[in-house]
Amino acid sequence: MNLPDYILEAIKRIEIISRKKVSEIFGGEYRSVFKGRGIEVEEVREYEPGDDTRTIDWKTSARRGSLYVKKFREERELSLYLVIDSSLSLDFGIPMRKREKAAEAAALLSLAALVNNDKVGLLTFGEKKGKFVPPGKGRGHFLRIIREVLVERDYGKETRIGEALSWVYRVAKKRGVVIVISDFYTESSFLKELKLVSRKHDFIGIWVRERAEARLDRISPFYGEDLESGVYSHLWPRPSVLKELFMKYESGIRTIFKRAGAGLIEIFTDQPAYIPIEKYFRRKA
Amino acid sequence: MKFQRPEFLILFIVLAIFYLYVRRKKKISIGLGAVKFYELSTPKFRKYLLAAPEVLLYLILVFSIISSSGFSLSSRYREVYLPGIDVMIIFDISRSMAAEDFAPRNRFEIARTVVEEFIKKREVDRIGLAAFAGAPLLICPLTLDKNFLISSLNALKIGEIEDGTAIGLAIAEGVSDLQSSKTSKVMILLTDGMNNRGEISPIDAAKMAEEAGIKIYTIGVGKKGKAKIPIEAGIGMTYIEKEVSIDEKTLERVAEITGGRYFRAENPQALKTIFKEIDSLEKGEIRVKTEARFRPIYNELDLLIAILFLLWLFLRAIPVEIP
Numbered sequence: 294m295n296l297p298d299y300i301l302e303a304i305k306r307i308e309i310i311s312r313k314k315v316s317e318i319f320g321g322e323y324r325s326v327f328k329g330r331g332i333e334v335e336e337v338r339e340y341e342p343g344d345d346t347r348t349i350d351w352k353t354s355a356r357r358g359s360l361y362v363k364k365f366r367e368e369r370e371l372s373l374y375l376v377i378d379s380s381l382s383l384d385f386g387i388p389m390r391k392r393e394k395a396a397e398a399a400a401l402l403s404l405a406a407l408v409n410n411d412k413v414g415l416l417t418f419g420e421k422k423g424k425f426v427p428p429g430k431g432r433g434h435f436l437r438i439i440r441e442v443l444v445e446r447d448y449g450k451e452t453r454i455g456e457a458l459s460w461v462y463r464v465a466k467k468r469g470v471v472i473v474i475s476d477f478y479t480e481s482s483f484l485k486e487l488k489l490v491s492r493k494h495d496f497i498g499i500w501v502r503e504r505a506e507a508r509l510d511r512i513s514p515f516y517g518e519d520l521e522s523g524v525y526s527h528l529w530p531r532p533s534v535l536k537e538l539f540m541k542y543e544s545g546i547r548t549i550f551k552r553a554g555a556g557l558i559e560i561f562t563d564q565p566a567y568i569p570i571e572k573y574f575r576r577k578a
Numbered sequence: 579m580k581f582q583r584p585e586f587l588i589l590f591i592v593l594a595i596f597y598l599y600v601r602r603k604k605k606i607s608i609g610l611g612a613v614k615f616y617e618l619s620t621p622k623f624r625k626y627l628l629a630a631p632e633v634l635l636y637l638i639l640v641f642s643i644i645s646s647s648g649f650s651l652s653s654r655y656r657e658v659y660l661p662g663i664d665v666m667i668i669f670d671i672s673r674s675m676a677a678e679d680f681a682p683r684n685r686f687e688i689a690r691t692v693v694e695e696f697i698k699k700r701e702v703d704r705i706g707l708a709a710f711a712g713a714p715l716l717i718c719p720l721t722l723d724k725n726f727l728i729s730s731l732n733a734l735k736i737g738e739i740e741d742g743t744a745i746g747l748a749i750a751e752g753v754s755d756l757q758s759s760k761t762s763k764v765m766i767l768l769t770d771g772m773n774n775r776g777e778i779s780p781i782d783a784a785k786m787a788e789e790a791g792i793k794i795y796t797i798g799v800g801k802k803g804k805a806k807i808p809i810e811a812g813i814g815m816t817y818i819e820k821e822v823s824i825d826e827k828t829l830e831r832v833a834e835i836t837g838g839r840y841f842r843a844e845n846p847q848a849l850k851t852i853f854k855e856i857d858s859l860e861k862g863e864i865r866v867k868t869e870a871r872f873r874p875i876y877n878e879l880d881l882l883i884a885i886l887f888l889l890w891l892f893l894r895a896i897p898v899e900i901p
Contacts, residue, residue, distance in 0.1 A: 516898065538615045
């Protein structure tokens with residue numbers, strides 16, 4: 294697969310930043326936010342002086358004739374499902390497209406998961422379900438995920454978050470972590486699906502935002518193209534009306550996440566993705 | 579609607595080719611994910627304002643092509659004219675017409691003045707003049723030359739013809755003069771007596787007239803009762819008193835047969851009124867002719883184009899953000 298240079302470059306850059314951030318601080322916090330389901334016996338070995346006597350495995354000791362202790366470990370190997378909006382509205386952004394910012398967030402979270410020995414899976418979506426990458430491990434897998442996020446594909450003219458969520462709900466049998474990365478420009482409500490998924494999994498939404506797009510002082514007329522529907526139109530908004538619409542939309546998104554009891558991280562295209570993400574995880578940890 | 583140079587309309591094909599194939603469909607635009615919000619907060623009027631310049635340019639082109647192809651509108655011209663009718667005036671010049679009951683002048687003079695006025699009024703009609711007494715005499719055939727007609731009228735004298743009153747013959751004379759004319763035919767018969775000469779009775783003559791499509795207005799001139807008539811008596815004049823004996827029944831009948839009317843003029847004023855009435859009754863029929871003419875409307879179209887261009891200039895002044 295031949296990728297354009299700018300994507301390869303973006304992949305490289307995103308990987309470097311993410312690795313640095315993950316090794317520095319983020320990895321541990323990720324681990325503590327998404328805990329395993331409990332503890333499991335990792336191994337049984339001979340008692341050594343200093344071992345906690347409470348950990349002696351009496352059944353094995355009786356069988357073997359000497360003292361054995363159980364070694365416990367937190368049950369991990371969670372699966373992180375990244376559900377990433379690939380609709381065309383993400384092709385806008387200053388200084389960097391929302392798509393790249395989404396990839397940055399995805400890379401950061403994937404690396405944090407991989408460092409903690411978790412699996413990472415990916416589902417991209419637009420109007421319909423896009424690419425699904427089943428959970429896996431390793432650097433190759435990581436790069437593949439970042440690439441999938443960055444490459445533009447035509448997944449239709451709308452954004453249907455609800456459908457993608459219910460698809461993930463069906464596929465992810467085991468409890469895991471689901472993270473939706475999107476700009477949440479959608480016509481249809483996805484509250485029902487959001488509730489469903491967040492009841493079973495740890496759920497976080499990452500809202501990729503663009504300050505210029507919601508620039509409310511844009512009052513001079515311009516010719517705009519809707520990136521998703523491809524419709525051109527003359528635009529010359531009344532600032533007060535526009536402001537009201539944006540505020541309504543923003544509070545609408547926040548309300549949905551609040552009602553579903555899910556976390557929401559807002560990242561901006563003109564700001565490194567790790568800052569709000571780290572802040573969120575530090576608070577939760 | 580017509581084009582004087584329809585071949586110039588080929589330019590429309592060029593315009594269509596441009597519009598469909600050459601025109602850049604993707605324009606310089608700002609791509610947005612949130613266009614919906616901008617769309618919703620843009621008033622309709624502003625949208626039209628922004629879309630107008632392009633539409634105006636196309637309109638200007640369309641009107642220019644129409645103008646250069648000589649677009650003409652038909653304007654209907656209504657042409658109204660009144661064709662003249664033909665009038666034959668039959669004048670009684672028997673001696674009794676000299677009766678002085680229409681003081682201060684005699685009947686004849688008064689009648690002559692009134693007829694002259696009538697002639698002057700009927701500008702577009704052909705009028706002829708015949709006199710009669712014991713026999714009819716054509717004075718002037720139907721003519722538009724009013725001056726000649728009036729001079730012939732003034733040249734009339736009582737007693738030019740042997741005395742008597744041949745109404746029947748007079749009508750027949752009028753019929754023969756009017757027969758060949760193509761428009762409405764009217765005869766005005768002025769008399770003060772009773773038919774007492776000629777081989778044709780007034781009724782028979784009226785029937786002839788009716789057949790020829792001639793309408794006869796008959797006018798009886800003279801007061802009721804007796805009137806003084808001057809007669810030459812050797813040296814000097816003498817007057818005789820004579821009963822005015824207008825054969826009103828016959829005159830009425832004549833008018834009735836031909837679809838005209840009978841009037842009795844007992845004084846000069848009444849005679850004037852009678853002629854006025856005949857004048858108003860006998861109007862030529864109104865013929866309306868319409869004709870379509872085509873007139874190219876360059877001027878109007880050029881004005882329109884200029885206005886559209888000016889409008890375009892103003893609308894272009896709206897500062898549109900360019901990415």
